Amino acid sequence: MYESLQHEVIIIFYESDNRPSKQSLDESRPTHFPSFQISCIDAAQPFDYESHLKNHYIQSTSLKIAILGFGNFGQFLSKAFLRHHHTLLAYSRTNYTDLANQLGVSFYSDPNDLFEQHPDVVLLSTSILSTETLLQKLPFQRLRRNTLFVDVLSVKEFPRNLFLKYLPPDFDILCTHPMFGPESAKTSWAGLPFVYDKVRIGDEENRVKRCDKFLGIFEKEGCRMVEMSCMEHDKYAAGSQFVTHTMGRVLEKFGLESSPINTKGYETLLNLVENTKGDSFDLYYGLFMYNQNALEQLERLDMAFESIKKDLFGRLHEVYRKQLFGDNGEVDKKMNLPQKLLGNGSLIEPPLDNVRQDGS
Secondary structure, eight states, X not given: OOOBOOOOOOOOOOOOSOOOOGGGGOTTSOXXXXXXXXXXXXXXXXXXXXXXXXXXXXXXXXXXXEEEOOSHHXXXXXXXXXXXXXXXXXXXXXOOHHHHHHHXXXXXXXXXXXXXXXXXXXXXXXXXXXXHHHHHHOOGGGXXXXXXXXXXXXXXXXXXXXXXXXXXTTXXXXXXXXXXXXXXXXXXXXXOEEEEEEEEOOSSHHHHHHHHHHHHHHHHTTOEEEEXXXXXXXXXXXXXXXXXXXXXXXXXHHTOOOOTTOOHHHHHHHHHHHHHHTSOHHHHHHHHHSOTTHHHHHHHHHHHHHHHHHHHHHHHHHHHHHHHHOOOSXXXXXXXXXXXXXXXXXXXXXXXXXXXXTTO
């Protein structure tokens, strides 16, 4: 970096009282000049062009983001937002003033005061269960008419419908789901999926750019950006996220513990429990209550477990019969046929032709 460090030196000269005599001007004698003194030195301040350009770039790309719900996940996201030089405001029912000050976030205990700061983006990082109650109380009239509202809830159709119901029609809507959290993304967000749906974004250039700036935060962090509808998200999430949380909670209640001879597969199960037990039951309940696909997945899990139990006890019954009656070739062949589940979770029964009927 080249810095202009030119110094301007102002020197005031004046003659001393010992003025040269006529003899001193004689060519045969050395010439004597008047003595000089430096009276004042003034150095101009250096101008750092690179810093000036950097500040101009930050101002042109930064957003003023208001986070509603400054709990564990809101704090987790705020650290990334600050890394990209965005201005952060926060509101929460719990007083996080000291923690917010440590992070460099302005905390407000009243949403009226926060909205009067005219944030570019309002981000909902509340629990799923409290989302509607919060939206009903927000003073939208204190915001600019085209404010961008974003959510980061684990279900998508539910907040989408609430936004369309309660937000003024001029507000922009972006539904997102960072499919990771403080535990699964401790060190990096690189390669982790970030799902988003541009539900309602105005055509004006500044509104389009604002949405792209917000999404750019996650893109710059290395997330795998996945654009899909809220309906598609909930369908896939019920088959992945809800099932994952369910199995983690089942294994936690089961009492899974580490041992001196852990296998890789067992370590995976222990990690699953560790990643899911940190989330509140309200989050898990929200995944079940507000995703219409979750109940179907829960029923399929239950039927799959019952099917496995039948396979095990059916095989055990076959062994007992052999021990009691011997292997005379008359053992019911139905025991050897695996049971499978249809897409809707129903069991596929073996055809009657493959089952020996008495008297046939």
